[in-house]
């Protein structure tokens with residue numbers, strides 16, 4: 001039976017439904033337990049495959065009820081899967097059957113896994129099947145966050161004493177009508193707790209609120225605090241520094257901090273989580289962990305929707321118990337490519353507050369929502385969702401709302417009737433229309449023109465020239481839903497490079513040419529570059545080609561192209577890679593044929609990258625299908641956090 005199952009899995013691998021890695025994992029399980037029931041290799045291969053799609057477990061009831069919602073297989077594949085699953089159609093049969101294998105540990109409820117003697121590769125708990133590593137991280141995160149959420153900061157100011165500070169930092173006139181002052185409330189909650197989340201769409205003031213929180217800590221702390229900023233990617237780290245700098249400009253004068261700008265300038269620039277934790281090349285382990293914790297008092301992490309489960313566990317392990325962690329992010333955006341949508345799982349429980357928390361809000365902020373029913377979880381008391389956008393263009397905002405709310409007709413109507421300067425829609429994808437968007441007077445056109453000129457010889461002028469080109473490039477971006485194919489990143493990049501050659505702008509067609517926007521596709525700690533960083537290849541003052549990367553206020557960093565081993569052109573990039581960035585004009589291309597990656601979250605993330613103008617290139621049917629398709633990642637984190645019995 002088991003060997004028949006392995007043959008079956010081999011056939012599915014040849015058909016491209018499973019990856020060779022998934023098959024190898026199934027074979028590994030059989031080597032560990034040759035007597036195992038045939039369900040074991042099947043379950044193992046499916047689990048590995050689903051992990052590759054971002055799921056941290058198989059939630060058995062959900063998956064067995066509708067495998068097609070989770071596996072992008074063609075109909076014949078699903079028919080064969082249904083036959084293979086014939087003997088085990090429900091979670092109960094899986095539990096009973098897998099319990100017989102020495103590869104699976106079945107634990108009920110939230111029982112901690114014994115530290116020794118039971119290092120099975122798989123864990124089955126509460127009708128969810130996990131790779132042990134994911135189970136262990138999930139349990140650790142749930143426990144660590146529950147503890148942090150309940151623990152109050154020892155020397156937190158009492159709420160009445162906080163009130164005048166908060167009134168000064170968040171003037172009442174900021175909130176319209178009878179809306180609750182959520183920014184003020186978020187700040188007050190973050191001040192009393194060791195863990196908090198400030199979530200909200202673009203421009204809702206997450207950084208504005210975090211800056212006030214930091215200023216208040218600086219003003220009221222008796223000892224200087226080590227405040228550290230971080231983000232999951234290099235680009236997001238650069239961006240939080242920029243937004244924080246502008247938020248500092250909006251802070252009122254506090255007598256305790258005579259020079260606010262200087263106080264914030266003393267903070268180190270934001271770092272990537274990888275570099276903060278001390279990533280080691282070719283290892284999953286970090287230099288900082290429970291035995292060697294981070295040296296900080298407050299950690300603010302921006303773009304937290306991109307933190308995957310393994311990273312969150314590593315971060316919590318390395319965080320000293322007395323430190324405060326504040327996560328900022330938009331829970332509705334695409335989650336990280338890696339498994340686990342931590343911010344979304346955590347934020348699902350938000351919006352309900354217990355009576356004690358509401359009392360604290362009232363005392364510190366002069367306003368509070370009504371307490372929630374059924375004794376809301378202590379964790380929920382640390383999560384605030386900001387609602388009102390202070391930056392967004394109204395039409396782009398309305399489109400993002402229609403997509404997020406799952407209303408295809410409204411989205412179509414907005415796109416059809418919108419003001420052309422803001423929203424544009426080309427329902428018939430055509431490559432010449434895309435190239436038109438990159439015409440000479442556009443941002444990309446300016447990049448091409450400048451890159452074709454002789455570079456300034458003077459170093460300072462050269463640096464200013466590079467900065468202008470980087471800024472032009474940063475103002476416009478083509479985003480694709482797919483990586484491959486004519487409407488994917490590779491196809492669009494090729495079409496643009498062909499066009500540049502036809503126009504005589506690109507003389508040679510090697511990998512490197514002046515003006516090539518260059519996306520780094522792997523972390524390179526030696527060069528201080530992270531996966532997702534973008535530079536532009538340009539001549540230096542001596543006309544030698546270098547790749548220039550933005551560097552906050554300083555001169556852009558120049559790196560020899562030959563030192564960059566993992567790069568691709570970035571005229572177009574995936575929506576995933578654009579997370580954490582904004583562009584004045586964002587173009588999104590959806591392919592003519594359907595694909596499971598075309599989801600509501602992908603559209604929402606792409607639209608919210610646009611600051612002033614959004615162009616959609618997609619057939620109406622693709623747009624409507626994508627809005628209707630909501631990504632669901634299987635995970636037990638939410639249940640482990642909010643229902644400790646499970």
Ligand SMILES: Nc1ncnc2c1ncn2[C@@H]1O[C@H](COP(=O)(O)OP(=O)(O)OP(=O)(O)O)[C@@H](O)[C@H]1O
Pocket residue numbers: 174183200201202203204205206207208209243246247250330390391
């Ligand atoms: N209460 C407020 N009153 C006035 N202006 C505000 C307020 N809150 C935010 N803003 C302004 O709105 C803009 C967006 O704020 P901020 O950058 O903090 O949003 P964000 O949620 O961090 O955005 P993103 O998701 O893009 O990181 C900023 O210009 C900020 O100064």
